[in-house]
Amino acid sequence: MKLRFPSILCAVESANRESIRSIPPDYDVTFAQNEFYAVEIAQERRFELILMTCQRADARYAKACIIIRQFDDHTPILFITGSPGLSEDEAFAAGAQGVLCQSDKNFASDLKLRIEGLCA
Numbered sequence: 001m002k003l004r005f006p007s008i009l010c011a012v013e014s015a016n017r018e019s020i021r022s023i024p025p026d027y028d029v030t031f032a033q034n035e036f037y038a039v040e041i042a043q044e045r046r047f048e049l050i051l052m053t054c055q056r057a058d059a060r061y062a063k064a065c066i067i068i069r070q071f072d073d074h075t076p077i078l079f080i081t082g083s084p085g086l087s088e089d090e091a092f093a094a095g096a097q098g099v100l101c102q103s104d105k106n107f108a109s110d111l112k113l114r115i116e117g118l119c120a
Contacts, residue, residue, distance in 0.1 A: 006048040006119040011038030011061065012080055013053045020051065020080070020111075027115070035064035042068050047075055048119045054079035054086055054099070062094040069095035076118040080111075 010020050011032040020029070030045075032038035035052065042050060050068065054061040065077050079091045079099040091099040097118060100110055 006115075007046075008115070008119075009038060009041055009045075009047045009050045011035055011050065011052045011064065027119075035061045039064050039067050042072060042075070049115060050075055050077045052077060052079055052096070054081055054091070054094070054096075062090075062096075065094045065096055078114055078118065 007028040007030065009030050009032060010017070011034065012020055017031065030041065030047075032041050038050070038052065052061045052065060054065070061079070065079075068075075068077065077096040079086060079094075079096050080102055081099055082102050084101045084103070086099050088098055091097075098114065100107060100114060104110065
């Protein structure tokens with residue numbers, strides 16, 4: 001049994017934060033205002049998981065993931081997208097462990113499963 005709560009850094013657009021709030025309450029969730037703050041926060045503090053909004057492989061958040069990978073190659077990063085325009089292969093190429101589409105009907109349950117798997 002874990003004695004502390006897994007910590008998650010969420011660098012997601014404000015429109016996506018409501019669905020992220022479905023994360024079980026026994027997680028320590030820190031929201032970053034944008035991708036630049038996410039990079040700063042990730043440099044200052046260790047997390048079990050980083051969630052980032054990312055719509056395209058050339059987006060700012062994908063670039064932030066690449067920057068994070070320069071100083072942290074072990075923390076899992078999961079992209080959250082609003083439409084199925086970003087592939088798993090593109091997420092892997094940016095250094096993320098995968099991507100979840102927020103418009104999928106099973107998004108909340110898939111997100112919980114991925115978090116549990118990545119934070120185990």
